[in-house]
Amino acid sequence: MQYSKRLKPSRPFVSLRKFPFPYCAGVAICSDIDDCNRQTFIDIHRLLNLALKLPVADSFFGRKRWPWQMAYYENDCRTISADAPFLDQAIQDGLIDSLHTWGDFQDARPDSESLRKLASGITNRLIRNGSQIKIWIHHGTLPNYQNIANRLHDGCRGDDPGSPFYTAEFMQKLGIKFCWLGELIDWPLSTHRGNFNPIIFRRLAVNTFKNVVKCFIGRRQRIRSSKMLTDLCYPQQLRNNQTILAFSRFFYHPDGQQQVASRLTYRHCLKPQVLERLMVEQGYLILYTHLAFPRLWNGEMFADIKSLRKLEKKGYLNLQSSQKQTSANLFPHPDMEVLKNLAQHYHLGKIWVTPTVNLLTYWMSWHYLKWHVEENKHRQVIIIDKLDDPTTGPRQPDENELAGLCFYSSIPEKTVIRLGNKDLKVSINPHDNTGRYSLSLALPPLPKLDLLKNE
Numbered sequence: 001m002q003y004s005k006r007l008k009p010s011r012p013f014v015s016l017r018k019f020p021f022p023y024c025a026g027v028a029i030c031s032d033i034d035d036c037n038r039q040t041f042i043d044i045h046r047l048l049n050l051a052l053k054l055p056v057a058d059s060f061f062g063r064k065r066w067p068w069q070m071a072y073y074e075n076d077c078r079t080i081s082a083d084a085p086f087l088d089q090a091i092q093d094g095l096i097d098s099l100h101t102w103g104d105f106q107d108a109r110p111d112s113e114s115l116r117k118l119a120s121g122i123t124n125r126l127i128r129n130g131s132q133i134k135i136w137i138h139h140g141t142l143p144n145y146q147n148i149a150n151r152l153h154d155g156c157r158g159d160d161p162g163s164p165f166y167t168a169e170f171m172q173k174l175g176i177k178f179c180w181l182g183e184l185i186d187w188p189l190s191t192h193r194g195n196f197n198p199i200i201f202r203r204l205a206v207n208t209f210k211n212v213v214k215c216f217i218g219r220r221q222r223i224r225s226s227k228m229l230t231d232l233c234y235p236q237q238l239r240n241n242q243t244i245l246a247f248s249r250f251f252y253h254p255d256g257q258q259q260v261a262s263r264l265t266y267r268h269c270l271k272p273q274v275l276e277r278l279m280v281e282q283g284y285l286i287l288y289t290h291l292a293f294p295r296l297w298n299g300e301m302f303a304d305i306k307s308l309r310k311l312e313k314k315g316y317l318n319l320q321s322s323q324k325q326t327s328a329n330l331f332p333h334p335d336m337e338v339l340k341n342l343a344q345h346y347h348l349g350k351i352w353v354t355p356t357v358n359l360l361t362y363w364m365s366w367h368y369l370k371w372h373v374e375e376n377k378h379r380q381v382i383i384i385d386k387l388d389d390p391t392t393g394p395r396q397p398d399e400n401e402l403a404g405l406c407f408y409s410s411i412p413e414k415t416v417i418r419l420g421n422k423d424l425k426v427s428i429n430p431h432d433n434t435g436r437y438s439l440s441l442a443l444p445p446l447p448k449l450d451l452l453k454n455e
């Protein structure tokens with residue numbers, strides 16, 4: 001086919017919509033799986049995914065600290081846990097999309113040889129299953145040497161090729177592309193106003209001042225870049241020279257960010273004012289949470305492990321036994337109300353709620369996609385040129401990485417999207433609140449829920 005003109009993407013009749021049609025903002029609930037057993041995982045996701053119909057995926061541990069905890073391996077790092085087949089299936093179904101590091105070593109640092117065997121065991125198992133994990137989530141404090149060093153925790157060794165705790169090669173094999181390294185923020189990111197938002201502009205100025213002070217007092221490694229304050233992701237080079245996309249999570253509590261993120265902090269993090277601002281600013285929000293906090297024990301909630309240990313000393317319970325749990329009231333009323341409100345915004349097509357891996361992949365494709373338009377008098381062709389992926393270098397994107405992308409077009413019914421030699425399947429949308437028409441690629445698939453129904 002001969003095309004008469006080559007147009008720049010900046011021309012008004014074809015442009016990339018900020019979010020998939022019809023949404024105007026994006027939210028993912030991103031949970032650290034600390035102190036969670038299988039039954040609690042099922043109960044919580046039944047409530048979120050089945051009752052509220054919110055597509056929420058979770059994280060997993062490689063190695064457990066407590067006998068009742070859900071993980072691939074027992075405490076000894078060698079014995080496969082009874083939860084392993086459940087985790088295999090949950091990962092394949094998209095109910096789990098993140099690795100909360102190779103294991104929970106909050107009590108004592110890992111033995112380096114066992115750690116490497118553990119990392120290789122999990123990686124080989126997942127590769128055999130045909131599963132890929134794209135997200136790594138930092139866990140806990142320093143006995144956890146498997147973490148990746150970052151500006152807040154520079155003692156970690158997971159990405160240091162000279163350390164016996166080096167395991168980042170397995171992360172690479174597993175397909176890890178996005179890492180949370182501990183950055184928390186309490187405003188929407190990658191908004192349509194970006195750095196020009198007056199509130200953010202003030203914070204950027206304060207941050208610059210803080211960075212100068214850090215340089216003067218010899219704490220250069222603590223410098224926070226302005227991208228960390230404005231963008232959902234920022235490219236980060238690890239000590240083994242691998243580049244990943246680090247991302248920031250959202251957390252807000254009136255008493256400050258030192259509070260533990262749990263099921264009882266949703267009332268602050270997702271209050272209606274937060275969602276309103278998110279929609280006005282057309283931003284991204286990846287919520288920092290621990291879905292199994294407060295811990296449940298015999299139907300009661302415990303804010304921290306210390307209170308459970310005190311009861312154990314008095315002989316009321318045994319932390320080394322199987323955990324008996326009931327989940328009568330997982331989310332108290334104020335937290336349930338904000339979750340219902342979020343679900344309503346999602347079901348009304350206002351806020352796109354999706355598993356973290358989908359939101360991050362979408363962000364990456366939206367930001368780094370290169371495309372152009374060719375047209376003749378009959379139709380327009382949007383040609384996908386490449387993805388300037390900072391973690392791999394420029395490459396042709398997979399079709400599933402383009403899921404959800406939506407192009408405004410004045411003639412959507414005469415427009416096609418082409419990747420390589422293939423015209424992709426699109427749907428035509430009615431006009432949105434800007435009055436413009438668009439065409440979309442299908443959204444990424446939702447987590448399968450059979451495991452929650454059958455277990």
Ligand SMILES: [Zn+2]
Binds near residue numbers: 032033034139
């Ligand atoms: Zn953790």
